[in-house]
Amino acid sequence: MSSIRCNDLCxxxxxxxxxxxxLDHVSLSIEEGEFVCLSGPSGSGKTTLLNAMGxxxxxDSGRIQVGDAVLTxxxxxxxxxxxxxxxGFVFQAYNLVPxxxxxxxxxxxxxxxxxxxxxxxxxxxxxxxxxxxxxLESRLPAELSGGQQQRVAVARxxxxxxxxxxxxxxxxxxxxxxxxxxxxxxxxxxxxxITFVIATHDSRVMGYARRLVKLQDGRMISDEAQxxxxxxx
Amino acid sequence: MRxxxxxxxxxxxxxxxxxxxxxxxxxxxxxxxxxxxxxxxxFLRGMTDQMVRSGLNTLPGEVxxxxxNYRADPSVVNSMPxxxxxxxxxxxxxxxxxxxxxVRVPAMVSSEYDSRGVILLGVDPEGExxxxxxxxTIVEGRFLSDADDRGVVLGQRLVERLDTAMGKRxxxxxxxxxxxxxDRGARVVGIYRARLRSTEDTLVYAARNPTQSMxxxxxxxSEVAVIGGDYRHSESLVPPLAAAVTNMQLVQSWQQLxxxxxxxxxxxxxxxxxxxxxxxxxxxxxxxxxxxxxxFERMREIGLMQALGMRPGLxxxxxxxxxxxxxSLGLIVGNVAAWLTIKPLESGIxxxxxxxxxxxxxxxxxxxxxxxxxxMLTSTAIVVGLGILASLLPAWRAxxxxxxxxxxxx
Ligand SMILES: Nc1ncnc2c1ncn2[C@@H]1O[C@H](COP(=O)(O)OP(=O)(O)OP(=O)(O)O)[C@@H](O)[C@H]1O
Ligand SMILES: [Mg+2]
Numbered sequence: 001m002s003s004i005r006c007n008d009l010c011x012x013x014x015x016x017x018x019x020x021x022x023l024d025h026v027s028l029s030i031e032e033g034e035f036v037c038l039s040g041p042s043g044s045g046k047t048t049l050l051n052a053m054g055x056x057x058x059x060d061s062g063r064i065q066v067g068d069a070v071l072t073x074x075x076x077x078x079x080x081x082x083x084x085x086x087x088g089f090v091f092q093a094y095n096l097v098p099x100x101x102x103x104x105x106x107x108x109x110x111x112x113x114x115x116x117x118x119x120x121x122x123x124x125x126x127x128x129x130x131x132x133x134x135x136l137e138s139r140l141p142a143e144l145s146g147g148q149q150q151r152v153a154v155a156r157x158x159x160x161x162x163x164x165x166x167x168x169x170x171x172x173x174x175x176x177x178x179x180x181x182x183x184x185x186x187x188x189x190x191x192x193x194i195t196f197v198i199a200t201h202d203s204r205v206m207g208y209a210r211r212l213v214k215l216q217d218g219r220m221i222s223d224e225a226q227x228x229x230x231x232x233x
Numbered sequence: 234m235r236x237x238x239x240x241x242x243x244x245x246x247x248x249x250x251x252x253x254x255x256x257x258x259x260x261x262x263x264x265x266x267x268x269x270x271x272x273x274x275x276f277l278r279g280m281t282d283q284m285v286r287s288g289l290n291t292l293p294g295e296v297x298x299x300x301x302n303y304r305a306d307p308s309v310v311n312s313m314p315x316x317x318x319x320x321x322x323x324x325x326x327x328x329x330x331x332x333x334x335x336v337r338v339p340a341m342v343s344s345e346y347d348s349r350g351v352i353l354l355g356v357d358p359e360g361e362x363x364x365x366x367x368x369x370t371i372v373e374g375r376f377l378s379d380a381d382d383r384g385v386v387l388g389q390r391l392v393e394r395l396d397t398a399m400g401k402r403x404x405x406x407x408x409x410x411x412x413x414x415x416d417r418g419a420r421v422v423g424i425y426r427a428r429l430r431s432t433e434d435t436l437v438y439a440a441r442n443p444t445q446s447m448x449x450x451x452x453x454x455s456e457v458a459v460i461g462g463d464y465r466h467s468e469s470l471v472p473p474l475a476a477a478v479t480n481m482q483l484v485q486s487w488q489q490l491x492x493x494x495x496x497x498x499x500x501x502x503x504x505x506x507x508x509x510x511x512x513x514x515x516x517x518x519x520x521x522x523x524x525x526x527x528x529f530e531r532m533r534e535i536g537l538m539q540a541l542g543m544r545p546g547l548x549x550x551x552x553x554x555x556x557x558x559x560x561s562l563g564l565i566v567g568n569v570a571a572w573l574t575i576k577p578l579e580s581g582i583x584x585x586x587x588x589x590x591x592x593x594x595x596x597x598x599x600x601x602x603x604x605x606x607x608x609m610l611t612s613t614a615i616v617v618g619l620g621i622l623a624s625l626l627p628a629w630r631a632x633x634x635x636x637x638x639x640x641x642x643x
């Protein structure tokens with residue numbers, strides 16, 4: 001269901017009369033349960049590719065299929081629904097609504113997803129505990145550390161049990177310890193079958209991946225399976 | 234997708250207080266605007282009410298029956314027999330609550346010093362009492378005791394102009410149906426004051442029977458005056474009477490008798506509405522600005538919500554809820570403030586300092602603002618209705634934000 005097929009994706013941006021290459025004929029297949037890192041220097045197209053896989057952005061050409069859904073054939077509204085129901089997102093920063101507590105942040109998305117009230121409150125407790133935030137449920141984002149905020153974002157991403165989680169520089173604003181904790185969380189969730197695709201240029205993160213995809217100037221320059229080198233703390 | 238209304242409300246409420254200073258200022262602006270809408274319409278309504286009432290006072294009687302030619306030529310010639318038969322039956326049943334008949338002719342009043350042209354009313358004091366058409370206040374002496382009273386009651390200003398006084402004699406003079414001079418002497422038994430001083434110059438009260446004999450009218454009268462319930466809806470009294478009168482008689486409501494006065498109420502409603510909309514337009518700039526700023530500040534989280542899969546409609550709704558919340562708070566404060574400040578004034582504000590000017594507008598020296606539930610409802614409807622309309626623009630802008638760009642603004 002959550003395998004990803006990218007075929008010949010191209011994307012350019014116009015900026016100040018200049019044409020910037022975002023993606024340059026990228027083809028990539030990711031199977032269910034994989035733990036993939038997209039790496040490469042700044043501007044290499046990691047975010048662009050990740051956004052395309054998550055239905056946040058549409059390529060100029062090429063075809064993306066996630067599970068049975070051909071994203072490149074869907075309307076904006078359908079893409080929104082797809083994101084809401086099937087993909088968990090973790091962004092670099094500003095992952096949370098500042099005026100809602102940790103619990104409310106998770107619950108809000110579940111409400112929009114249409115999860116009924118009883119199931120919801122139970123599930124919210126469950127996922128917040130899973131990411132190690134018991135006792136902090138009613139704190140506002142500003143009252144949480146960067147690592148804790150990211151873990152709320154993870155809780156929200158996995159609340160509706162998506163098969164796919166996309167994370168864009170999830171550790172960029174975290175200290176080493178928090179980053180390691182977050183990656184440990186990712187690994188354990190991956191072991192339960194959730195597919196992870198993480199865009200990063202953080203070498204600490206790449207060590208957790210079983211597959212490393214390198215991009216440069218919008219092109220895929222390598223795609224290698226690897227044994228994770230990092231220790232899960 | 235279900236609508237998480239409770240969460241949206243909570244979100245809107247908290248967002249509102251994120252920039253509490255801006256919210257408070259906007260709240261104050263809305264409250265003052267709403268207060269102004271209601272206060273203004275209360276004063277306007279009070280003024281028109283008074284103009285209409287004063288006008289009715291000089292008519293007097295909300296619905297009147299005359300001989301067909303009377304209005305063109307209000308002289309003794311165009312009198313009619315007193316009500317009987319069908320008309321009498323119609324007058325004595327609902328929706329009519331009271332009626333009276335009177336003689337009303339142009340006449341001359343003379344004292345030993347001066348004479349004045351006036352309108353002589355030959356009335357039945359009991360009947361006038363029943364329809365509430367007595368002079369506003371008797372400042373000296375008494376009103377006529379019954380339909381046979383031989384005295385006259387004059388307005389205070391007329392007394393001054395004629396240089397006469399209580400207990401003195403004046404001469405009433407008019408024409409009988411044969412165009413002969415009809416006159417009689419009468420003692421001033423009472424002096425009245427009217428809300429409109431011009432009324433004091435015009436209306437002279439005498440009892441009906443002596444007036445009828447002076448004018449050689451027999452039992453004939455000039456008009457039948459009728460009241461029933463709310464003066465605003467006098468038109469409904471007309472049909473049953475019109476069905477009962479002869480074809481030589483005409484039944485008219487005060488709106489028809491005095492079309493200028495009649496149109497006053499409608500004009501007032503129109504003005505009220507225009508004023509309210511104008512006040513709101515001034516407000517709407519502040520409102521739109523507040524919302525645009527709020528959306529601008531929250532670009533990233535709005536982008537986040539869209540990235541997570543919340544549809545633009547939900548974002549739009551979120552901004553609209555915030556706006557409606559702000560408007561509702563303003564409405565509550567404004568309405569309560571209006572109630573608290575205007576209700577105590579309903580007993581009247583003394584405007585005698587400027588009243589001479591107001592006389593022209595048929596106003597008295599006291600203004601009675603009239604707080605009306607309908608005006609409060611109208612202002613609420615305008616503020617909420619137009620408020621939502623004005624909020625659509627910022628809400629639309631929020632909904633159309635590109636989530637990628639919004640999120641990229643780190
Ligand atoms: N909305 C946009 N408008 C113009 N150019 C863009 C836009 N988004 C991305 N680009 C350009 O496309 C290229 C790829 O961008 P992308 O964000 O995918 O890189 P990245 O690998 O994620 O970089 P980083 O590591 O800095 O996040 C870059 O040159 C970037 O400047
Ligand atoms: Mg990036």
